[in-house]
Amino acid sequence: MKIKDQSLLKSEAYINGEWIKKETSFSVYNPFNNEEIAQVSDCTQADTDLAISAADKAFKIWSTYTANKRSRILQNWYKLIIENVKDLAHILTVEQGKPLPEAIGEIKYGASYIEWFAEEAKRVYGDVIPGQSKKNRITVIKQPVGIVGAITPWNFPSAMITRKIAPALAAGCTVIVKPSEYTPLSALALAELADRAGFPKGVINILPSNNAQEIGETLTSNSKVKKISFTGSTRVGKLILKQSADQVKKVTLELGGNAPFIVFADADIDAAVEGCFASKFRNGGQTCVCTNRIFLHESIHDEFVEKFTAKVKSIKTGYGLEEGIQIGPMINEDAVTKDINLLKDATSKGATIITGGQRKEGLFLEPTVICDLDSQMDIFSSEIFGPIAAIYKFDSESDVIEMANNTNYGLASYFYGRDYALIWRVAEALEFGMVGINTGVMSTVAAPFGGVKESGFGREGSKYGIDEYLNIKYMCWGGVE
Numbered sequence: 001m002k003i004k005d006q007s008l009l010k011s012e013a014y015i016n017g018e019w020i021k022k023e024t025s026f027s028v029y030n031p032f033n034n035e036e037i038a039q040v041s042d043c044t045q046a047d048t049d050l051a052i053s054a055a056d057k058a059f060k061i062w063s064t065y066t067a068n069k070r071s072r073i074l075q076n077w078y079k080l081i082i083e084n085v086k087d088l089a090h091i092l093t094v095e096q097g098k099p100l101p102e103a104i105g106e107i108k109y110g111a112s113y114i115e116w117f118a119e120e121a122k123r124v125y126g127d128v129i130p131g132q133s134k135k136n137r138i139t140v141i142k143q144p145v146g147i148v149g150a151i152t153p154w155n156f157p158s159a160m161i162t163r164k165i166a167p168a169l170a171a172g173c174t175v176i177v178k179p180s181e182y183t184p185l186s187a188l189a190l191a192e193l194a195d196r197a198g199f200p201k202g203v204i205n206i207l208p209s210n211n212a213q214e215i216g217e218t219l220t221s222n223s224k225v226k227k228i229s230f231t232g233s234t235r236v237g238k239l240i241l242k243q244s245a246d247q248v249k250k251v252t253l254e255l256g257g258n259a260p261f262i263v264f265a266d267a268d269i270d271a272a273v274e275g276c277f278a279s280k281f282r283n284g285g286q287t288c289v290c291t292n293r294i295f296l297h298e299s300i301h302d303e304f305v306e307k308f309t310a311k312v313k314s315i316k317t318g319y320g321l322e323e324g325i326q327i328g329p330m331i332n333e334d335a336v337t338k339d340i341n342l343l344k345d346a347t348s349k350g351a352t353i354i355t356g357g358q359r360k361e362g363l364f365l366e367p368t369v370i371c372d373l374d375s376q377m378d379i380f381s382s383e384i385f386g387p388i389a390a391i392y393k394f395d396s397e398s399d400v401i402e403m404a405n406n407t408n409y410g411l412a413s414y415f416y417g418r419d420y421a422l423i424w425r426v427a428e429a430l431e432f433g434m435v436g437i438n439t440g441v442m443s444t445v446a447a448p449f450g451g452v453k454e455s456g457f458g459r460e461g462s463k464y465g466i467d468e469y470l471n472i473k474y475m476c477w478g479g480v481e
């Protein structure tokens with residue numbers, strides 16, 4: 001791989017501050033051309049146990065550092081990531097497929113969580129509460145939960161790691177990361193920079209593995225691990241929740257989505273087209289917050305579809321390292337097949353493909369616009385996770401709210417409209433953790449990211465993000481007279 005600093009290309013596990021080469025390894029492929037990029041050490045239960053012991057020892061040191069000291073090390077890490085942004089983005093594009101400018105954006109987005117929580121580390125305030133008896137005083141302190149297991153996805157191989165472990169580290173926790181088997185190289189490059197930043201041994205451990213289940217079960221069944229944070233499918237999230245229940249572990253789940261994008265009759269159509277395009281096609285449609293169901297008021301339906309389709313037709317797909325590419329390949333064969341089947345199901349039930357719809361060589365599906373959809377089609381209730389814009393028509397506010405909420409998911413939602421009262425009504429009525437109002441992009445470190453219903457619970461980013469890694473302890477002081 002052509003990067004400046006070759007030492008960022010790691011293929012070993014990172015446990016207790018050591019790079020550990022395993023006898024068995026698994027292949028990582030470039031999804032654009034299916035070429036093998038690396039053979040990466042394949043961790044097992046034994047490695048996970050080793051990482052847990054290391055994280056346990058390290059916790060006794062790291063959690064007693066002053067917040068300032070932890071903050072400075074996090075800041076070192078942030079600076080190193082920014083200095084190496086080009087190399088990190090290159091690695092990310094090669095293993096994940098997203099276009100290089102988008103990969104650069106992800107590295108900066110991911111780094112912003114480290115910068116943010118380096119600051120928040122110093123603001124983990126307690127409380128003093130007046131007691132109900134004259135003799136008593138009440139104080140509250142916050143303490144790190146302990147060892148955190150972070151299981152992260154392939155769609156944001158860098159940012160989903162930092163979004164979890166930066167607040168954990170800031171709080172004083174130690175971490176064990178199981179990155180996706182599709183994209184372990186970005187995680188290992190982050191570990192190399194963390195090593196240079198000065199984290200003590202065992203504070204950060206990265207376990208690449210082709211056997212997510214084995215690592216997940218080891219993390220959830222070990223009582224030393226106090227918290228699991230997972231981003232991925234709702235199916236796997238439910239398993240992790242069940243496994244964590246035995247020890248009543250703290251859990252954060254950032255799971256699937258089925259985001260509605262509603263355009264009301266009075267909306268600024270050009271702005272809505274832009275917003276919808278950004279939300280739908282970010283990362284080739286492979287984000288949990290991507291628009292999944294576009295609801296257009298019947299009075300603006302045709303105008304929107306015409307303008308939106310023109311933009312979709314202009315999308316350049318190809319190799320993410322080439323200039324001008326807007327969408328790279330999908331992640332694997334299953335992802336492409338799933339979307340092709342959704343299109344087949346919809347068209348067999350009366351839907352119309354306006355543009356796209358064809359499979360292309362490699363892991364590509366043409367950017368697609370499909371209309372005349374209804375709630376009986378599989379596409380209505382499935383997370384598309386690909387470049388298909390699925391369009392529905394509505395005629396009343398109450399109907400569209402009912403349709404939008406007609407899903408087990410509750411992560412992101414979006415709508416465009418101008419009427420002030422309508423905006424309040426709709427924003428309050430949508431059963432989602434996040435609502436974009438006249439915007440299609442709302443992910444930022446400053447805001448609490450997370451869902452309701454089967455999209456999970458817990459919040460990442462913002463002032464709330466660090467609370468997920470802290471326990472509240474109440475101390476009652478008696479005999480104060």
Ligand code: SIN
Pocket residue numbers: 155156231254286287288289443449
């Ligand atoms: C995700 O797809 O899970 C994260 C996307 C984001 O942070 O915007």
